[in-house]
Amino acid sequence: MPELPEVETVVRQLRQRLIGRRFSRVHLGRQPLRVRWRRTWNRCLVGRKVAEVQRRGKWILIKLEEPSAHDALLAHLGMTGRLYVTGKTIPKAPHTHLVFSLDDGQEELRYQDPRRFGLVRYLHAEEFKEFESSQRLGPEPWEVTTASLCAALNRTNRCVKAVLLDQRVLAGVGNIYADEALFDAGLSPSRLGRELSAEEADRLRRSIIRVLNRAIQRHGSTILNFVYGEGNRGNYQKEFRVYGRRGLACLRCQELIVTCRLAGRTTHFCPGCQQ
DNA sequence: ACAGGATCCTGGGGGC
């Protein structure tokens, strides 16, 4: 559920609460995450100061200061992950799998994740460089050129929805914002990528950016359980045009929103606006 | 090589 706007919202919070602070202790829960936290990472982390917090696609990078700059904590929120700073006296929520004490221990960074689809891991400098240069993660949506998006669409037999979910093409778009961007662009999600014109690819690129920018302004979308910081809810779900609106009238043309299954995901669209 | 499906996981909601 956390896609680019939700992760960006979390990163902006963490930036305020983490930069300049020092990790003093690591506490590990019983259940493993997708990547098991290694005991050797405790030694790497304790005593280190946070230099900056960055987002890359749906990934969170907490970069550490010298002596080995380019070391970092890497986190992914999966479906239900929460990464936030709070006071040590605040009771731990169920499914809190990692706790990083800060400075004198009055506050701590916690990772909570009921479904454990997410991960937090340590990256040594060489692993960090590998992450940055990995071909698995395409450019940020704002960096994508119309030409590169058009080429990615035209060289595949997949539908446009599947291409938007492909993190190698562009990083950060998930199921919700793919559907919303396709509605904004007036494109059917089941259109084959190779059939899109350059004009349509450019329209789609602009729609992705418009939808993501607006969602970031609104602190992401809260469906069921996304919160950031110490429990703030996003607001972009109030502006959904198709996601979660199956059977409701399209706000533009009054036709009923329908769903289908594409790339293994429930896909929402308006048959009137998205031919 | 590429596309699509299975897999991991738990809480919530629908249906009976």
Next chain:
DNA sequence: TGCCCCCAGGATCCTG
């Protein structure tokens, strides 16, 4: 009312 089943989906691995 209670219980069971299914669904939500990001990344990764597997299969045809």
